[in-house]
Amino acid sequence: MPVSDARANLADMELIAQAARQGGATAMSYFRKDPHRWTKDNDSPVSEADLAVDRQLAEILQAARPDYGWLSEETADDSSRLNSARSFVVDPIDGTRGFLSGSPEWTVAIAVVEAGRPVAAALYQPVTDHLYTAAPGHGATCNGAPLRISDRASLNGASAAGPKAITSRDRLRDMGIRPAGYVPSLALRLAILAAGRIDLAVVRENACDWDLAASDLLVQEAGGRLEDLRGRPLSYNRGSVRHPALLGGPKALVDPLRPILAELM
Incomplete structure (x- = not known):
């Protein structure tokens, strides 16, 4: 740069x-x-x-x-x-x-x-x-x-914040993932992720640029990733401001969970 x-x-x-x-x-x-x-x-x-x-x-x-x-x-x-x-x-x-x-x-x-x-x-x-x-x-x-993203390396025992209908699914529970509650501010949910206070954050489709852009950079600079369920980073200030379903967290957790979450959402 x-x-x-x-x-x-x-x-x-x-x-x-x-x-x-x-x-x-x-x-x-x-x-x-x-x-x-x-x-x-x-x-x-x-x-x-x-x-x-x-x-x-x-x-x-x-x-x-x-x-x-x-x-x-x-x-x-x-x-x-x-x-x-x-x-x-x-x-x-x-x-x-x-x-x-x-x-x-x-x-x-x-x-x-x-x-x-x-x-x-x-x-x-x-x-x-x-x-x-x-x-x-x-x-x-x-x-x-x-800030530093979680250093957890296994999904077993990982905490995931997001909509209860998703984070409480049986398949995630059987993998050892535990719900971490729901934060009304999506931006704050991702900031808490960047701070390492939770291990994963799940975001429903249709979140907008203003919900995500600031915290996306927090997550990235804290050593984590925020991407769609195909593994693509987000792009902002385009014609459409809406985004697909997203997953955030450390690479060690995002990579194995992403294809599973894609089947559930």
Whole structure:
């Protein structure tokens, strides 16, 4: 990687980390205060807090990098981002259901994507004050402490987080894989994976760029893999923002589980 690119990645990482903290503070001003909420066309919830954080992040980030594209869950996509070398990929509140229920398991997720891959990531969990960051070749951290994917080498005894309908299947149980619960924020589920607190993460099909881009880089920089059930890495900021079913974890677990999971999903 050219030095200039590495410097740009680190500068972008610092920018989005600061923005994530600011967005988190705004979200906290609504948290557990019964914000106005409604349901979007896809039956997912949204609140006035989501939109307030989205506006704030757009103002901060687009002012700092006016030539970058913009892709956010809460902003209408005009596809102009496809003409930009770099784009912000944003989920102002990932885990809105958790946020609205008063759970601490929600995050502000921001990535910078170039040529289809994240080159800077920031994920902030305001309730716990955990800030996860990553840049290619510089590792992944949480509040400055390095993250490392699980070093488990056997599926027997491995923990897997994801939808209960999948992680509790008899075939996985018979292999010794144990369910690790469900985290409302998909981005946070993958950050926990990057931190080595769980061994595997399963993701249903149709997750979107903003759910995945920041944590994808966290997982990769922590030494893990996040890929589809054919073993392909994800590509972002394309025409379609949706992805197939995914599996994340260390190579030693992902490789043997992937074909099995492909039969079950």
